[in-house]
Amino acid sequence: MDRFKTDKSMQDKIDKLSKENARLRLMLEKQDYRKNKVKKRQRRFRIIGAVLIITGLVFLGLLMYGTYSNYKRARDIKKLQEQRASAAGGNISPDGILPEYRKMYKTNSDLAGWIVIDGTDINYPVVQSKIYQEFYLDHNFDGEEDEAGSIFVDARNDVFLPDDNIIIYGHNMKNGSMFGTLQHYLDKDYYDSHSIVSFDTLYKHRIYKIAAVGLSKISDESDDTFKYYDFLNAEDKKSFKEYVKNIKSLEAYETGVDLKYGDKLVTLSTCNSVEEDGRLFIVAKEVNKNGKD
Missing domain, CATH: 1.20.5 (Single alpha-helices involved in coiled-coils or other helix-helix interfaces)
Structure with missing residues (x-):
């Protein structure tokens, strides 16, 4: 127990x-x-x-x-x-190239000229690649990759003949560089004080008066719509009149500057965010140094 x-x-x-x-x-x-x-x-x-x-x-x-x-x-x-x-002001070389562009042309033979709009930040060399249209979308004057690209002429254009309408492209940069300041032209008051464009080719100084500021968009090639960026030369008076009619239908306001058959034009083109694939364009006509036809 x-x-x-x-x-x-x-x-x-x-x-x-x-x-x-x-x-x-x-x-x-x-x-x-x-x-x-x-x-x-x-x-x-x-x-x-x-x-x-x-x-x-x-x-x-x-x-x-x-x-x-x-x-x-x-x-x-x-x-x-x-x-x-x-x-500037030097002697013209035997090949006819203006003195201010001779050295630049040796650096890059794609140089087509120079664009200036007084009172703005637009003061750039203009290039043109005949081989690859979009090369200068993301390459600078020295051929280096650059998201800002360059100001460049449409590869289809003959700048020196010249065509009836030379189309010049540039990015709408947020910092205002390249063609970033073109957006200001949607304001008529801005246009009134910045209506003259200087676009030199390698061989000649040229002055242009802005005739239209408009908004458009990139369309498919198959679309039967007016494409301002496809007008390079007028076949005749009728086709030029049709072009002017279409431009006027897209303009943001009336500038009071008339366009007539035989005018030599430049069109500045850049992106615009108003709509998808939107574009802002400016059409200017060549005038004399006093701003007259």
């Missing part, structure tokens, strides 16, 4: 110790769980922190690259502007 009691007492102690052991084990497991949870949370925070740092560095790098690209672009254009100004 006493032995039975002793065995029972021993079993009770064993059971008590087992329960205590189980309790301690459960406590340790909970502690380990909490530690692991904290470690996972810390690891997650470290990963998120690393991602944020990397993202910030990438953004900063892109910002610095964009800033540098804008600086380099402006610096390169400034050098060309200074080169043009310093050579």
Whole structure:
């Protein structure tokens, strides 16, 4: 009997110790769980922190690259502007190229001329690739890749003959460079004070008076719609009259400048966000240095 009691007492102690052991084990497991949870949370925070740092560095790098690209672009254009100004008034070479463009032409034989609109930021060399129409959409004057591209003439145009209508393209840059300031021409008051365009070819200084400012869009070639960017030459008076009628239907306001058969034109074209594939265009006619026909 006493032995039975002793065995029972021993079993009770064993059971008590087992329960205590189980309790301690459960406590340790909970502690380990909490530690692991904290470690996972810390690891997650470290990963998120690393991602944020990397993202910030990438953004900063892109910002610095964009800033540098804008600086380099402006610096390169400034050098060309200074080169043009310093050579102006010199002697015309035997090949007939104006002195201000002789050195530039040696640098890039795609040079077609120079465009200036006084009182604006538009003061750029104009290039033309006869091989690949869109090359200068994303290449600068030196042939380097550049998202701002260059101001360039339609590959179909003969600038030097010249065609009845020379079409000149440029990006609508947010910082106002290239043709970014053309959007201001939707304001008639702006037009009134910036209506003269200078577009030199390699061989001749030319002055133009803006006759129309309009909005349009790029259409499929198969669409039977008026495409201002497809008018290069007038077959006759009738076709020119039809062209003028279509231009007038798209203009933002009346300029009071008439277009007549025989006029030599330039059309400046850039993107516009009013609608998908939207375009803003400006048509100007050649005039004398006094702004008269």
